[in-house]
Amino acid sequence: MANTVLAILGDSAVPSIALLYSRKYENLIFFYTKENENKAVQFSDFSKLVFPETNVEINEIPSINDPASIVDYAKKYCSELKNDFSIFVTAGAKQTILPFVAQAPEATLVSLLHSPLRIVMLENNIEKEYPLVALSLNQILATRGWNFNDTLRKGNQEFENITPRFDAHSGRLSFSGTSWLRRANREDEIHSLSKKEKKKVQNEDQVLTGELLQLAEDFGKNGANYSIKGALRSPNRAVLPPFIRHEIPLDEEE
Secondary structure: OOOEEEEEOOOOOHHHHHHHHHOOOOEEEEEEEHHHHHHHHHHHHHHHHHOOOOEEEEEEEOOOOOHHHHHHHHHHHHHHOOOOOEEEEOHHHHHHHHHHHHHOOOOEEEEEEOOOOEEEEEEOOEEEEEEOOOOOHHHHHHOOOOEEEOEEEEOOEEEOOEEEEEEOOOOEEEEEEEOHHHHOOOHHHOOOOOHHHHHHHHHHHHHHHHHHHHHHHHHOOOOOEEEEEOOOOHHHHHOOOOOEEEEOOOOOOO
16 A cells, blocks of 8 residues: 555545544645645644654645646646555545546545545555544644634634534534524513614624634635524524524524
């Protein structure tokens, strides 16, 4: 088995850290587009701190909006790579990883499957599976500079009303926020709030939505599930981005 693997560092934090924790390769070569530069910097810092014995190389490739240039980059890079290598293929990075696959048809393909979470290698048309030791929530969060111990934190930021979860079986990360009315146990008063209270509720839930938006910047809109539990008034529901799911109580305001 080649001891070098090429992979894309995309929105989701799970594939890249799963590859690290699999400990199947001595050399991990990650590529990232300009759009994911911040994620690449954070992942580089994490890998150096947690896996100092693993050679992790991180390279910028052309923008996802310039697929022709990505193809040219992949062709040049693969032609100059002298050693045998594998390619890590994930569903969320097809557009950026397939040019590397096309330029190296003899390379071993590696993928990440869930239920249970495992690394799968295809060598000479023979599939080999390697179950992953269960990844923890904080291991996933740490790749983007976050940690959770009762409160979700990154540097000086604290998101007290958002709970992160990681399903190690499905490999899915989620962030769930709680509306102000749910936290105050006043959901039944949604129709009878005073004007002053309506303003307070609106401001508090705007902050909650903003925190979920910031998490989506770090973990990708498609890299995790985002939701708000509890009653939301119409002004706040109207501005929810489509990727943030609202779990609507039965008696909520229409």
